[in-house]
Amino acid sequence: MKAISIGLLGLGTVGSGVVKIIENHQDKLMHQIGCPVQVKKVLVQNIHKEREVAVNQSLLTTSAEEIIDDPDIDIIIEVMGGLEGTKELLLKALKQKKHVVTANKDLMAVHGSELLTTASLNSCDLFYEASVAGGIPILRSLVDGLASDRITKMMGIVNGTTNYILTKMSKQGSAYDDVLAEAQRLGYAESDPTADVDGLDAARKMAILSTLGFSMKIDLDDVKVKGIRSVSEDDLQYGKQLGYTMKLIGIAQREGEKVEVSVQPTLLADAHPLAAVNDEYNAVYVYGEAVGETMFYGPGAGSLPTATAIVSDLVGVMKNMRLGVNGKSAISPQYEKKLKQPEEIYSKYFLRIHVKDEVGVFANITSVFAEHGVSFEKILQLPLKEAEEAEIVLVTHRSSLEDFEQILNKLRDLSAINEIKSSYRVEGGGR
């Protein structure tokens, strides 16, 4: 029986994992698909580099064209990263009727719909489970498992680096900079951590998730992003005192026909299932009208989890090939994009301010909130070391983002307020 041939673009840790899994699971794959599968060519930058995984050197090439143009290769697995060049390569592959499996979240967040359309036009599969939360089969669950439900909310801890940092800050009471340095030493954070700590990586994943979950083309630019650089130990400790855990949360929410998608440090009620997701783990919480609350938890990165997701996609492609039904599973967005405006985005907020310790200050503050019809759920007031200053920590009831921003502006103008130290969205724990 003719083997299915794979062209692998990239042989880093993930690519090596893919090679290993395919080799170690030949029997199981054969059992599932009914024919053998082989890696036929591998694109690398340097053929003679020493590698952890033993790959027959005759398979290696430095020419992408040699792989894309090989008529025997049925499926391209892309694990080399990159944006424009990689897009062109994959478009070419799809036009040559090669199926594509990719782990490239940057690419899918930015060019996903163009690639998916091209795949569909060419009756090719384009699968990308590994692009979001490597070890969690979340895309598959959204497409299949919750197919008959209407998803109204997704919340994701979809970046392992920031979750690791926030967990350590919370448990050890350490400062952001110290924990980041430790994370870099241990390999949990890149030497340039920008994409992680500024929330961009999470935003890409939320764009992919919300596009799929809401069947609406959400672009990366539609995702409002705030990172964790300015999160302080004080915020974490006050949060804890009030029953919250700080997480970098991607929120995608739908009400009626309108959606909001954001990534921001968020104080989660301790009882929320996401609040217990610690260290470098990822999780995606999905609320469906019929199913209610569900959550998918697992490793968000790592070469083997990501490689596992890729091979699962690969199995999907190969099953479709054997059945002759490729290119039918991509669902094009069904709804027109309608984004919520700031006056339509509601949530509770945590606010920490330093005020002059004098009579009437609190009345001034509450009257600003009252003007906007926003009341408080929790209040902490504490004297500070500086004799004339006090610290006030508030959690509001639900407010529109517009109201809350106007409140912040008015508070900044109050002479009794020395500084607005921080503010965060609050999720969970009732209205």
Add this chain to the structure above:
Amino acid sequence: MKAISIGLLGLGTVGSGVVKIIENHQDKLMHQIGCPVQVKKVLVQNIHKEREVAVNQSLLTTSAEEIIDDPDIDIIIEVMGGLEGTKELLLKALKQKKHVVTANKDLMAVHGSELLTTASLNSCDLFYEASVAGGIPILRSLVDGLASDRITKMMGIVNGTTNYILTKMSKQGSAYDDVLAEAQRLGYAESDPTADVDGLDAARKMAILSTLGFSMKIDLDDVKVKGIRSVSEDDLQYGKQLGYTMKLIGIAQREGEKVEVSVQPTLLADAHPLAAVNDEYNAVYVYGEAVGETMFYGPGAGSLPTATAIVSDLVGVMKNMRLGVNGKSAISPQYEKKLKQPEEIYSKYFLRIHVKDEVGVFANITSVFAEHGVSFEKILQLPLKEAEEAEIVLVTHRSSLEDFEQILNKLRDLSAINEIKSSYRVEGGGR
């Protein structure tokens, strides 16, 4: 375009949910499948009973044959429960080339392989996602998402009633009987709670899960079962003090070619992701060699979650029908069943005993453990109100089940020991 016709067996809360979802999601279903879908006939016990959901009375019938023999009906959805009679009905349906979707865990745990074989021989789909943890797409994830991994451990909180009871006992410090009565009043427990509290319901689900996850035909009788009736508040409180949460856990574990499957009240280290799964929620924790730790969380029961799982399966069947590929997804068990013997089943154990408060007692106890090479991880000793008695709480390091049972027998014979109050398996938190 010809509609796909469904015969529904049963119109209780789940059946009504299925009817509702199909009606409310006609557009979405049409978009996914490319043709309309209709419920053509519904089997009920009483045609004239008043019902929550508005179903055209002309669809109702009290004759199962009228549905099974209807050549226009393509798919049977079985939500009426029952064992032998239901099996015969579904076998007949499959032989008449009707696909089957069922939520019947009793049936699948006992007759699953016979039904699946018949389905496969008749090129029919038989899907049963709703039979395990209604709102969690766990079977799909095992089959597809983790297809290329080797699953070595599954741990499930797969019974909502017992999780509700244990959560309340733990949080309120209430007694088992009181919480059970409350759960019955609130509808979280049946008036006859036997199948839930004695672990049988969980055992059925573990038989289904382990058969699929290990690709090995695990029968219900292979699952060792212990329920929660004898769990006391004291056990929960001591557990808490030592850093554990009590859960009714189904464990399916594989080492080499051998497996063990059990359901028992278990003390879980607080840091384990399952320890945070509270109230009536279910979760399945899966450890795969490549992917590492993953967990799927959601409602385990409830009419809408279960109905959602059924409709997802229905979408799967209908997609396969449109593609002409039914009956190919059932994977027959690949490995011969090999069960671990008690000397091969290792875990940590919690033990609570009442002893005479006299010199040398503790030395007697430790020497019994030492004879079997079992040492302690944690020890608590407390005086009791009865002047001459003390309570000892131990957590052992790993021991074989055989050793531990022999130790228990020897302890029972020690004159210094008044009573062995309780013992539990301990999971998580290192070796």
